[in-house]
Structure formats: C-alpha cells, structure tokens
Amino acid sequence: MKTIITYGTFDLFHYGHVRLLARLKQLGDKLIVCVSTDEFNAQKGKAAFFSYQQRAEILAACRYVDLVLSETHWGQKVTDIEKYSVDIFAIGDDWRGHFDHLQHLCEVIYLPRTDEISTTEIKNDLAFLPPFPDASND
C-alpha cells in the first residue's frame, strides 16, 4: 500500500487541480490532500475566495482523494509524513526544490503544472468580464 501526500490551497477548484490529483493518485493507492486553512493562508499573505470548509468539502468529493486534512503551519509536513506513513510527497513544479529537505523521510516528486490555468488567472479573468445583460429588460 503506497500513500501519497500533497498540500495546497485549492481555491476555485479547477481542471488544473483535477489533473494534478489524478496524476498523484496514479502514483500509488491512497491520496491525502492537506488543505491550507484560512488562518494559514493569512500568514502567507493569501486570501481564498472559498472558506477552508468549502475547499475541503470540494476536495473530499473528488474521486481521486482518499483523505482531506487541514494544513495549519509549515512544519506540519514532517509530522504528517511520519504519522500517516507517507511514501511519496508530491506537488506541482511551481514548488520545485522547496521541499527537497523531506527527501530523508520519503520520496519527493514535483509534477508539471497544467498550462494556462490557475486560481489567480480565473480571479483576474472574472474581474475583467463585462456584466451579464439584464434579462428582465428583454
């Protein structure tokens, strides 16, 4: 039984997230996704549109995900890997090199991101969309 763990905010869940989770699940048997809490995001200077509870609920409904946990601080990865007997820590390659220090605990893999999609891009694109025409005027 091979356990994979990953970490992220996963706000406005999109197909880049789906494709990453599908590839992560293919690496083994059990996929654990640790979702940044709103408080942890605030520490990182990030604000999610969906709350932690909403993001965790969406991830738990994804067929590739076996277990959803909260991530509350940077140092948690070491204890999670030990506690859940993790074989592979994997994350998108925008984080390449950042987690090499975990290599003494488990395998560390950086997967290529899906091109041309991100939560930031969705937020930016929506901000510039013209408003929908008012149907009540038809």
Ligand code: CTP
């Ligand atoms: N990810 C991916 N492909 C994308 C977007 C994200 O593989 N196009 C991966 C990231 O590399 C990370 C995980 O999905 O491992 C969660 O990333 P997250 O930062 O929550 O998503 P982003 O869309 O990158 O959000 P943001 O724009 O806020 O950074």
